[in-house]
Amino acid sequence: MTTTQDGELQTRFETIPFGVRRSFQQVNSTINFEVKRHKKNMLTSFGVVVLFYILSLLINVIGERRGVESPATAGAYMASYLDMIFGLFILIIAVMYGGSMIALDYEKQTGNLIFPKITKGRLFVGRLIARYLLAALSVTSYYILVAVTALIKYHTLPVEALASFAWALLYMLAVLSMVIFFSSFLKKTSTTIVISLVMIFIVFNLTSSILVIAGIEIEPLFILTYYSNIISQSFSMPTERFFEGPLTPNPDGPSGFQWITPSATGAAVGMIIYAAVLLIAAYFLFRRRQQK
Amino acid sequence: MPDKEVEIVISLRNLTKKFGNFTAVSNFSLDVTRGEIIGLLGPNGAGKTTNMKMISRLLFPTEGEVWIRENGDLQRLTAQNKDVLLDQIGFLIENPTFYDQMTPKQILSYFAKLKGYPKKKIPERIEEVLSWVKLSEWIDKKIGTFSKGMKQKLGIVSAMVHDPDILILDEPQTGLDPKARREIRSLFMDLKQQGKTIFLSSHLLYEVSEISDRIAIINNGQLIAFDTIHNLESITQDSILKIQLLSIPKDIEKTRAQLESIIKPLTGNKNGSGTVLYKPNSKIFEVHFDGNLEKQHNILRELTKNEIDVVNFSVPRTNSLEDLYISLVSGVTKLTPETQEGGI
Numbered sequence: 257m258t259t260t261q262d263g264e265l266q267t268r269f270e271t272i273p274f275g276v277r278r279s280f281q282q283v284n285s286t287i288n289f290e291v292k293r294h295k296k297n298m299l300t301s302f303g304v305v306v307l308f309y310i311l312s313l314l315i316n317v318i319g320e321r322r323g324v325e326s327p328a329t330a331g332a333y334m335a336s337y338l339d340m341i342f343g344l345f346i347l348i349i350a351v352m353y354g355g356s357m358i359a360l361d362y363e364k365q366t367g368n369l370i371f372p373k374i375t376k377g378r379l380f381v382g383r384l385i386a387r388y389l390l391a392a393l394s395v396t397s398y399y400i401l402v403a404v405t406a407l408i409k410y411h412t413l414p415v416e417a418l419a420s421f422a423w424a425l426l427y428m429l430a431v432l433s434m435v436i437f438f439s440s441f442l443k444k445t446s447t448t449i450v451i452s453l454v455m456i457f458i459v460f461n462l463t464s465s466i467l468v469i470a471g472i473e474i475e476p477l478f479i480l481t482y483y484s485n486i487i488s489q490s491f492s493m494p495t496e497r498f499f500e501g502p503l504t505p506n507p508d509g510p511s512g513f514q515w516i517t518p519s520a521t522g523a524a525v526g527m528i529i530y531a532a533v534l535l536i537a538a539y540f541l542f543r544r545r546q547q548k
Numbered sequence: 549m550p551d552k553e554v555e556i557v558i559s560l561r562n563l564t565k566k567f568g569n570f571t572a573v574s575n576f577s578l579d580v581t582r583g584e585i586i587g588l589l590g591p592n593g594a595g596k597t598t599n600m601k602m603i604s605r606l607l608f609p610t611e612g613e614v615w616i617r618e619n620g621d622l623q624r625l626t627a628q629n630k631d632v633l634l635d636q637i638g639f640l641i642e643n644p645t646f647y648d649q650m651t652p653k654q655i656l657s658y659f660a661k662l663k664g665y666p667k668k669k670i671p672e673r674i675e676e677v678l679s680w681v682k683l684s685e686w687i688d689k690k691i692g693t694f695s696k697g698m699k700q701k702l703g704i705v706s707a708m709v710h711d712p713d714i715l716i717l718d719e720p721q722t723g724l725d726p727k728a729r730r731e732i733r734s735l736f737m738d739l740k741q742q743g744k745t746i747f748l749s750s751h752l753l754y755e756v757s758e759i760s761d762r763i764a765i766i767n768n769g770q771l772i773a774f775d776t777i778h779n780l781e782s783i784t785q786d787s788i789l790k791i792q793l794l795s796i797p798k799d800i801e802k803t804r805a806q807l808e809s810i811i812k813p814l815t816g817n818k819n820g821s822g823t824v825l826y827k828p829n830s831k832i833f834e835v836h837f838d839g840n841l842e843k844q845h846n847i848l849r850e851l852t853k854n855e856i857d858v859v860n861f862s863v864p865r866t867n868s869l870e871d872l873y874i875s876l877v878s879g880v881t882k883l884t885p886e887t888q889e890g891g892i
Contacts, residue, residue, distance in 0.1 A: 274632055295649070364645050365645045368601075369644055369646070373639075374631070547606040
């Protein structure tokens with residue numbers, strides 16, 4: 257908006273016209289902006305990575321000091337870092353990056369500035385990519401630390417680590433999708449985080465326990481946390497997929513049926529469907545959602 | 549394409565927004581023409597922000613439509629063409645809230661890129677718009693450290709960073725100190741000089757009346773007046789003339805009647821005003837008339853000619869627009885349909 261020497265209004269600049277190029281530019285700008293916006297979160301998530309790594313390392317070290325036999329292979333050793341505690345790690349990283357993705361713009365009213373400037377679809381895609389990349393970076397950092405430790409201890413790395421890493425990334429996408437889904441309709445980021453934690457820790461685990469106690473033999477592909485088992489189990493594939501036997505130490509007590517590991521196909525399809533359904537639902541809820 | 553001087557760039561047609569049983573905006577219709585400044589005036593909760601949000605599609609109208617000119621034609625705003633139609637508009641909706649950890653440079657750069665502003669020119673443009681609101685030195689500071697007024701200024705320039713032809717600004721001067729308000733008023737006038745169209749809302753009559761070509765008054769979600777300031781002011785046609793005499797007459801009623809006989813034929817009030825009243829507390833005679841300066845002069849001349857000892861003769865400069873605004877929003881004054889619809 258400048259005037260020429262003749263005092264005439266200079267014509268409007270040539271904007272990049274709408275179309276594929278503009279869409280890509282908007283998504284790309286959103287990714288870059290989101291990465292800059294989450295610089296502080298990146299530091300925090302790196303702290304979480306280090307914390308979880310140290311906790312797992314301590315468990316292993318203390319166990320060895322107390323006479324627990326070390327895992328025989330590097331794969332088994334790496335798997336010990338990727339059991340239950342790793343599920344918690346994934347969830348923390350997911351809520352850290354996904355909890356605010358949509359809810360924050362309604363909670364803090366930042367959407368008033370952004371939404372008129374870009375379609376919600378492009379904003380959604382840009383943010384999703386950025387946040388997934390950041391979350392994946394945390395997973396990668398954790399795997400690097402674990403791999404380096406295993407390499408130091410066993411002087412070798414199992415090729416299965418790559419498969420495990422891939423499963424971890426896919427599981428991260430599924431969990432992130434669930435958090436984003438909650439973020440798309442809940443009013444506050446904090447509520448999104450709490451509901452996500454309750455869903456993963458309480459609802460899914462209770463459902464899983466009910467299925468075992470009831471002796472239901474249907475594979476729980478609808479329980480998101482079930483898929484996390486493949487991350488550590490992938491070091492010893494093929495592995496037992498279910499357990500059937502007494503639920504108590506008493507052999508004459510009631511018996512149950514527990515699924516342990518999904519098949520590779522089941523896990524891949526299940527997690528992709530989980531992520532796709534939740535992300536599509538989140539997008540449509542976001543699109544229909546209005547400011548206060 | 550119609551004549552540029554009266555080219556409608558935004559047309560709000562029977563906009564209605566309901567939240568459950570509550571109707572925030574009801575059948576709101578208004579046309580914004582290119583190059584003008586329109587002030588949307590109304591008390592808090594009148595429906596100003598809801599209207600602005602419906603234009604920006606932050607809210608979806610329950611009924612009615614928003615039409616925006618694009619490539620010479622008015623087009624109905626929908627979810628599909630939102631990006632194209634809103635590209636030429638800069639919005640500031642409510643008090644701007646930013647991501648505290650970001651800097652003005654980062655935020656404005658992002659917004660400019662989203663709107664397709666040429667990448668190479670973005671740094672220069674950001675410096676330019678920040679200089680307008682005296683925030684150049686804060687370009688790399690985190691917004692979380694900004695005062696409310698600074699955030700407001702940043703909100704205003706964030707609507708302008710991509711150099712839109714139309715600006716829609718919701719309460720742009722909220723939180724600004726008097727000096728900053730003056731600067732922003734001056735900025736808006738500069739933008740108007742450069743051919744920009746500005747549609748701004750406020751509950752502050754002075755801020756709107758100083759710069760607007762036309763004023764729309766909204767109350768309880770309904771448009772109750774829309775016209776030029778001159779036309780709106782002339783609607784009131786009521787001023788009070790105060791006359792103080794040298795001494796308090798012994799026979800007040802006789803003096804009052806004498807004054808009335810002199811003044812009444814000169815007031816020209818259609819509704820029969822011109823009746824002289826005596827205010828014992830202030831010991832002043834008051835006469836209602838239409839504020840016409842010539843009539844005021846005639847009254848003074850006739851009083852002097854009749855040897856009335858006038859020592860004080862004044863028409864207090866009450867803001868007639870303010871009076872009208874207050875009487876409209878309180879429902880005392882009702883306008884004719886012609887005035888409600890306004891004219892160009």
